[in-house]
Amino acid sequence: MINILKTKTKTQKNRATEKPHDIKRALFLFVTLLLRTKTKMIVVLIMAALGSVMYTLIPWFMGIAIDNVAALISQFGIGNFTVGQVIEVITEPLLALTAASVITFIVLFIQERIMARVSEESGTYLREMITGKMTRLPLKFYDDVKVGEILSRNSVDIERIAEILVVGFNQFLSAVFNIIIGLGLMLWINPRLTVIVLVLMIVSSYFTVKISQKSQASFAENFETLGVFNSIAEEMFSGNMLIKVFNQQEESFEKIVEANEKQHEAHLKAMFMNYAIYPAIRFLNQIAFIVSAVYGGYLAIQGFLSVGVVQAYLQYVSQVSEPITETSFIINSFQASLASIERVYQIIDMDDAVPDTDQPANISKPKGRIVFKDVAFGYNDSHLIMNAVNFETKPKQMIAIVGPTGAGKTTLINLLMRFYEINSGTISFDGIDIRDMTRKKVRQMFGMVLQDTWLFEGTVADNIAYGNKLATREQIIKACKLAQCHQFIENMPDGYDTVISSEASIVSQGQQQLLTIARTALADPPVLILDEATSNIDTLTEVKIQEAIANLMKGRTSFVIAHRLSTIRNADLILVMDKGNIIETGNHEELMQHDGMYADLYKSQFLTHTDSQVRSPAFAH
Ligand SMILES: Nc1ncnc2c1ncn2[C@@H]1O[C@H](COP(=O)(O)OP(=O)(O)OP(=O)(O)O)[C@@H](O)[C@H]1O
Numbered sequence: 264m265i266n267i268l269k270t271k272t273k274t275q276k277n278r279a280t281e282k283p284h285d286i287k288r289a290l291f292l293f294v295t296l297l298l299r300t301k302t303k304m305i306v307v308l309i310m311a312a313l314g315s316v317m318y319t320l321i322p323w324f325m326g327i328a329i330d331n332v333a334a335l336i337s338q339f340g341i342g343n344f345t346v347g348q349v350i351e352v353i354t355e356p357l358l359a360l361t362a363a364s365v366i367t368f369i370v371l372f373i374q375e376r377i378m379a380r381v382s383e384e385s386g387t388y389l390r391e392m393i394t395g396k397m398t399r400l401p402l403k404f405y406d407d408v409k410v411g412e413i414l415s416r417n418s419v420d421i422e423r424i425a426e427i428l429v430v431g432f433n434q435f436l437s438a439v440f441n442i443i444i445g446l447g448l449m450l451w452i453n454p455r456l457t458v459i460v461l462v463l464m465i466v467s468s469y470f471t472v473k474i475s476q477k478s479q480a481s482f483a484e485n486f487e488t489l490g491v492f493n494s495i496a497e498e499m500f501s502g503n504m505l506i507k508v509f510n511q512q513e514e515s516f517e518k519i520v521e522a523n524e525k526q527h528e529a530h531l532k533a534m535f536m537n538y539a540i541y542p543a544i545r546f547l548n549q550i551a552f553i554v555s556a557v558y559g560g561y562l563a564i565q566g567f568l569s570v571g572v573v574q575a576y577l578q579y580v581s582q583v584s585e586p587i588t589e590t591s592f593i594i595n596s597f598q599a600s601l602a603s604i605e606r607v608y609q610i611i612d613m614d615d616a617v618p619d620t621d622q623p624a625n626i627s628k629p630k631g632r633i634v635f636k637d638v639a640f641g642y643n644d645s646h647l648i649m650n651a652v653n654f655e656t657k658p659k660q661m662i663a664i665v666g667p668t669g670a671g672k673t674t675l676i677n678l679l680m681r682f683y684e685i686n687s688g689t690i691s692f693d694g695i696d697i698r699d700m701t702r703k704k705v706r707q708m709f710g711m712v713l714q715d716t717w718l719f720e721g722t723v724a725d726n727i728a729y730g731n732k733l734a735t736r737e738q739i740i741k742a743c744k745l746a747q748c749h750q751f752i753e754n755m756p757d758g759y760d761t762v763i764s765s766e767a768s769i770v771s772q773g774q775q776q777l778l779t780i781a782r783t784a785l786a787d788p789p790v791l792i793l794d795e796a797t798s799n800i801d802t803l804t805e806v807k808i809q810e811a812i813a814n815l816m817k818g819r820t821s822f823v824i825a826h827r828l829s830t831i832r833n834a835d836l837i838l839v840m841d842k843g844n845i846i847e848t849g850n851h852e853e854l855m856q857h858d859g860m861y862a863d864l865y866k867s868q869f870l871t872h873t874d875s876q877v878r879s880p881a882f883a884h
Contacts, residue, residue, distance in 0.1 A: 282598045289601035292608050296424075299388065300381045307381070307436065310374035315440030317367040319448060322578035324360035326571030328353040333570050375433055382428035389421045392611045401616035402682045406642060417610065420603035427600035435593045438586030445582040452576050453568065456558055460551045460580060467547040468587045474544055478536035479595070485533040488526040495522050548588055555580045617684055619701040626693050626700070629708050629789040630658040631820030633679065638688035640678055640843075647686060648843030649674065656820060656836060663823045663831035665864065666840035672824045674843065676792055679822070681705045710788035712812065716775035723752055724759040726778060730786030738785060746781035746811040748774065773804030780811045791821035828865045837861065 283289035297304050331352035335344050449457040499506065499515050506515050559573040568576075634655045641647035648671060656662050664672045677683050678690060681697050690697050697705050710730070718726050727742060728734045734742075739759065743749040751774055755761040763770055770778065783791070793812060809830075825831040832851045839847035839854065839861045847859050854861040 283601040283605040285605065286598075286601065289605045292604045293601060296385050296389075296604065297381070297428075300384060303377050303381050307374055307377050307433075310370045310377070311433075311436035312440050314367055314370040314374060315437060315444050317363045317370065318441065319444045319579070319582065320363040321360055321367070322575040322582075323448075324356040324363060325578075326569070326575035328356040328360070328571070329574055330569045330571035331356065371437075374436075375429075378433045379429050382425040385428060386421050386425040389424065389607055389611075390418075393417055393421075393607065396611055396613065396615075399615040400613060401684070402677075403642070404613065413610065417607055420607050423603045424600050424607070427596055431593045431596050431600070434589060435597070438590050438593065441586050442583050442590075445579040449576060449579045449583065452572055452579075453559075453562070456555065456562075456576075459558075460555050463551040463554060464584050464587055467550055467584075470547055471544045471588050474540050475595075478533075478540050481529070481532045481536050485526075485529040488522070488529040492519070492522040492526045495519050544588070548584055551584050552577065552580050619703075620699055623701045623704060624695045624699045625704065626695060626708075630693050631708075631789045632656060632658050632693050633790070633820065634689075634691045634694075635675075635678075636689045636691070638678065638690060639686045640674065640683065641686060642674075642683070644686070649678075650844055651688070652845050654836070654838055654845060654848055658820055659818060660835040661816065661821050661823065661831075661833065663825045663834035663837045664840060665825050665828060665831070665837060665861065667864075669842075670840040671843040672840055675838070675840070676822065676824065680709055680792075708788055709790050709792055710783035710786050710815075711792045711794075712776075712780055712783055712815070713794045716772070716779045718763055718770070718775060718778065720762070720764055722757075722760050722762055723755065723778065726763065727759075727781045727785055729782055734785050739781075742785035743781045745784045745814045746777050747807045747814075748777035748781055748811070751777075771804070773801065773808060776808050777804075777811055780808070780815055784815050789819060791816060791819050793821060793823045828861075828868050839864075 332349060335348060335352055338344075339348075446457070446461070449460070495518055499519060506512060555577055559568065559576055562568040563570050563573045632655075635652050638649060638652040639647050640649040640652075652675070664675060666672055674683075678685055679697075681690075681702050684698075692700070692705070692708060719729075724736065724739050727739050731738075736759065740749060743752055752759055752761075755769075761769075793816075823831060823834065825834075831837060835850060837847075837849060837851065837854055838845050839859070841860060847854055847857060847861055849857065851865075855865065
């Protein structure tokens with residue numbers, strides 16, 4: 264068993280060097296996790312203790328058999344007794360030895376089976392907790408962390424916790440019992456020798472741990488340099504074009520050669536540790552055994568101990584010294600697992616988003632009248648970006664939000680849909696504070712058509728019916744006609760039943776936009792949020808998209824995040840934003856007369872965009 268763990272420890276050195284920040288808390292969490300399967304853990308403990316007792320009895324019975332044969336020799340002299348006599352004296356101890364071996368095997372089997380179950384159940388439990396938590400965390404959480412990183416990190420962490428439970432914890436328990444029972448017997452056989460042996464074991468274990476820590480560092484360095492090399496190589500492959508365009512081939516090559524050399528050196532060092540240091544550790548561990556063999560032999564010759572007992576004693580030396588070394592490896596892995604547990608619980612223990620109200624208000628026939636009153640907001644509490652935003656829309660109006668990059672246009676929409684909680688003020692929908700509705704209800708009021716399209720693996724029809732799963736084929740087709748995509752869907756190999764992959768390679772970018780417009784049309788929300796497409800789509804498709812959007816906007820309140828001001832001349836209300844706040848409001852004429860930021864932006868864009876005529880009718884209604 265020790266070999267398995269050592270191999271893992273060697274190949275995962277960089278992970279094994281991690282330690283929890285708060286060891287007490289991490290230990291507490293580990294124990295709490297184990298206590299979820301209390302009965303199983305009690306059985307495991309009993310099995311581990313029983314296994315160690317049985318394991319310890321094996322050398323003892325062997326010793327009795329040896330002593331019995333030795334007694335036969337001293338009684339009759341070598342060659343003066345029959346095979347039958349030998350069998351007679353060794354049958355009993357050998358039967359007992361066999362029974363102890365079989366019981367050890369059975370007990371170990373049960374112990375490992377149960378721990379495998381505990382590990383499986385704990386892994387499933389943690390995964391469920393994390394997945395559940397992900398749905399309850401506020402959006403703020405996702406701003407601070409990279410979700411993919413967290414998820415992969417956590418799956419590695421959970422795997423590591425499961426691994427330590429199934430391998431390390433079992434070994435640890437057996438090691439502890441083997442040490443206690445083995446040492447007890449050694450002390451009983453010869454206390455003086457045992458004290459010397461114990462001191463030797465502790466000294467050699469100390470050096471073993473020190474050496475293995477050094478080798479861990481060199482393995483970690485090996486992994487790190489390999490990681491650096493891989494990322495440079497990946498950068499070179501993915502940025503191959505740019506490297507050539509900027510004539511950086513030589514510099515890139517030098518960079519990769521340098522990383523390769525560093526990796527080579529680190530690898531050599533790690534291999535040296537592997538092939539030279541580990542035999543040295545093994546030698547250190549043998550010292551106690553050698554001393555015991557020499558001194559035990561002397562005691563046997565002197566007649567103080569029987570040969571059988573010396574033999575048993577030597578086996579106990581191994582039984583105790585191996586787990587002592589083993590335990591130091593286990594402790595390293597265990598620390599890494601505790602660090603994993605700590606990280607997993609960091610997420611599980613995070614504060615959930617503010618819960619929905621207990622008695623949510625309902626709007627049976629939403630009209631789309633939205634009022635922002637003295638709204639203040641900051642992504643972090645220490646820094647407000649919005650101080651006092653006020654505006655009011657009437658149902659079915661078109662509201663354009665304009666402003667330079669970073670002005671707060673997206674933030675305003677995020678607040679409207681209650682993706683974030685405002686710091687003060689109120690946002691109301693048809694006169695009801697959006698905090699008095701469930702988040703689900705609030706979001707049902709809005710349909711979004713964003714620049715980033717999202718299609719999933721499934722048929723075209725499934726993709727369109729995403730927000731209204733009960734829609735009939737007729738309703739789907741009607742929505743597609745409105746969104747100007749019916750024709751091209753009909754031309755696809757299986758029409759509405761054509762399967763599109765998540766990469767959507769058979770659907771062009773413009774077509775993807777049309778499909779998502781159809782999806783929104785089918786969901787039929789009272790309020791639309793449009794992030795004006797600026798992606799490189801051919802003019803014809805763009806005209807189609809704009810016609811589709813204009814169709815979609817009919818009869819709904821719509822918020823348009825406008826990048827090209829020519830498209831929003833007809834907006835009922837234009838909100839001009841800067842540095843998080845609304846600095847001007849009005850329609851196009853009013854704002855042009857005001858001659859403020861909007862007028863400046865409009866004039867500068869009008870001068871640079873020659874294509875405004877093509878686009879301007881798009882948002883008219
Ligand atoms: N998740 C976030 N966490 C912290 N700050 C953010 C976050 N999102 C936006 N900000 C900051 O809030 C401010 C407003 O950003 P916002 O994305 O709303 O601007 P925008 O007008 O939509 O910009 P753009 O036109 O470039 O999309 C910016 O200073 C931005 O850096």
